[in-house]
Amino acid sequence: MKTPASSSTPPKWPWIGLAAGFGVTASGEAPPLDAERAARVDRLWQQACAERPSMFDGRIFVLDRIDANGAQGRWTGYRRAHAQLREPSLFDPPLRALAVNGVVVTADDHVLVARRHPRAIYLPGRWQTPPAGSVEDRGDEPAGTIRLDAQLAAEAEEELGIEPHELRPARPILAIEHPTTHVVDIGLLARTVCTAAELRQRFTRLADPEYDALETVALGSLQERLAHEPSWLPTARLLLQHLVAECRAGRTP
Template identity: 40%
Template sequence: MTDFRSAWPVTPLAPQVAVRIARPMPDLSPAIESRVASHWNAALAKHPTLYNGRVFCADVINAEIISGHWSEYRRVLAQMREPDLYGTYFLRPLAVVGLFRTTDGIVIGQRSEHSLYLPGYWQGAPAGNVESRDGEAQIDLAAQLMAECLEELGVSKAECQIGRCLLACEHPQTHIVDAGMEIATELDFEALQERCSRLGNAEYQTLMLIRPDTPLPSPLVPTLAAMLEQNR
């Protein structure tokens, strides 16, 4: 079996892992705040539609519980641009990533070349930060993934079913933590492609159908590789 832990640490998750808010957002020193603002303003100049929403950052991850705090997206983006910005204290933004099964195989997506994060990489679809724009007190990973499914692929709640959580996989440089989850639909790949093209948000430049004998494309996000291997 491939050892993904040598590159991206993998933590197996309970099927219904709980996510808890354990502390408030920490304050930043004036110097760090200035660096965050500088990175954010530079990003806005290139991507004017960026939104500084609240994203959940994990402090402790184990199989049964992920605990952490809400942070600002601009703090996360600043760390992506400057990995050592916060010194020994770093943010671990939590994301949901689907292992999406259609009636004829597993669907993966190639990230847009214009993406801020891992442009051109193949990953599980849909995927996105665990975020809050409405002041939620509780975090529902299934609801988060469902929202991404509708936004990125144009597939509604009535057309798919969110399954169990599989694993958490952490990017060693950005510290983004992907929570991999099963998702299934009764649509076939052709119908999903049409739906994504018509209603999706262009997050993926290409979708691909994976069957047991399909060679995997490259570059591949290790989270996807770990989920595929776990589900062989």
């Protein structure tokens, strides 16, 4: 991955552009931890559950390698990734949990942006492009294959109320690594058949706890919004700059 040199892009958030045929394969389970590290992970998880009883130790995907054409990795428990969030130096080399991050364009050419809840564990109050979430074992993945489209569709339904049939196939555009947590976001550009107004109404009804605000920005106004909103999550800024460049080149999704 490379670190952008432009002063308009946050430093130290490495990223790569992705080929149209980018895919992800799974090669089993992550190896067990040594006793000392496993005990530390368990203690941190118990603390987290005491603070937030709704925490769930599902199976998530962590990367072994990634390049422009594809990625490979293994499954592990979410508690390991959460432990690294609490103690970034816990693993050497660090875990690189894989996540999907949608850039959703509505039927009337608006893009969705949402503000992370002020009580969020990670980067509260920052604006991002929803939906977003860890790549999880949802019980319906073909053996050895991660379907990024299906992962994104599940997050879109949970966070935005977009039904799977309302979301067209997504296109991978960027992979971006968070410098502290080492989460790698796969940015996916997708079009929905829903309008901006419909999705604002659904968001209000859902009251998703991850965000405290949702806005829809017209594609023609996106560059101005990027310039005047200081609290973008760096991944969102990178993905939206990519969308602006595609629109200027006549390649709207």
